[in-house]
Amino acid sequence: MKLMPTLQIKNICKSFGGVRAVNRCSFELVDKKITALIGPNGAGKTTLFNVVNGFIPADEGKIFFREEDVTDFTVWQRSRLGMSRTFQLSRLFKNLTIKENLILALRQDDDLFWRAFLKRGEGSELNKKIVEGMGFVGLKKNPETSVKDLSYGEQKLFDLTRALLNPHSLLLLDEPVSGVNPVLREKLKEIMRHLKEKGETVLLIEHDIDFVRSVADWIVVMDQGRVLKEGLPEKIFKDPEVLEVYLGPTE
């Protein structure tokens, strides 16, 4: 019996009014590899992400995650099964500190108010994980800092840290390097390579071709809501059809 892949996207359709944002999309993720989802602006990448993690219900199609049909699961149920994501524009809990944001990602039992009246003693363990997580991405900040005081680049890095600390078996990263400076971009490349070494399964949306080329193991190209092509990076970036939709018919 063939083992099912971590994530299967089957025939997903999603329209907004008249706009077919995602149109019969199907592909699977390769386990423990980085799959990049690329395509021009408005291709439907973020919409597909939102369907995968449950923010948006699909009009048609199914999502299988770890052998389970999660199409009708809520966002938090999918998260607890092991999906973790970042956002194209970082969305942090803006009135909270770095540490509070990260503890929220780490904890999975904080919906039970009566636990407030039980003995607690896992503070040092959480602290250790926070220090580790921030060390892993190289974010040098006092954990008591309000997240409002982070720069744009730091926020992107922090959004990634939070997704990494959220218990998961699948990482969904929406444009982690968009708008960051070249130094941080190199740093993020390094982080992605470390993630691969750790055996993380990643679905990555990214416009930066150079970045995708250097980190992705597999590439899925979307255009106008459809999967146009998928394959190994060296093949995809030589494909004339891909070059045309992605780079425009220039050369």
Added chain:
Amino acid sequence: MGYLIHTLTLAAIYIMVALSYSLPVGYAGMLNLGHIGLLAVGAYTAAILTTSGISFWLALIAAALISGIFGFFLALPARRIKGDYYALMTLGFTFVINAVLLNWIKLTKGPFGITGIPRPSGFTDPLAFLVLTLVFLGFTAWFVHRVLGSPFGKALEAVRDDDLVAESLGKPTAKLRLTALFISAVIVGLAGALLAHFIQFINPQIFWLDNVVWILAALALGGLASFRGAVIGMLILFAIFELIRFLSIPAALLGPLRLIIFSLLLLLVVLYRPKGIFGRAQIE
């Protein structure tokens, strides 16, 4: 002396109201304008039951539970209706409660209200009733403080700041909102019952909208998402209300003057400290 005891008892009851209000408004980000309706539910439940012969303690429990159930139902639409629309919907709840209080005359005695609500035996003396109220306030404060400082409190704050992101980190936001509103409603139901037995006479007027505005203003002054903010905000409100009495001005001017002084103070705070004196978050 009698005046002081009276004021302190009222202040203690309203600090309970403010603390219970900070849970949905300050922490979970639900601008529940039905809070005053829940206070009414607690007060009327206790009043109706005790005036028909049921013991104070049973009535107290019933008031808390029935208010809690109403709170539960007020939380249900919160997953779809958000922000200002939620405020409007819950405002509707206060209107409905008020209409019921005015018109279900058999049960509520309508606009005339319920009189002769008995003090619980052993607590008929004002000082004893103050002590009883302070015990309830102390328990409430301990409970709320503990809950707000716990991971549950932080999860509520996550829901307030960005509920979708909270979901994506595995927080069942609907359940969190429900729990917050239920706890809040139970406490305000208790406060309502204490209020009814303290003033011994209630009518629909007491639970009209202006009251929720005052409570909200006290929270905004003290600061949202802050335990201290809720307590201090309400204390300042009471201090202003009561101190103005001692100025020798005509009674007719008392009401407007309170409003002016408190509005000015609130304006100053909002200008210079948008989050209130101790607050950590703003209502948007």
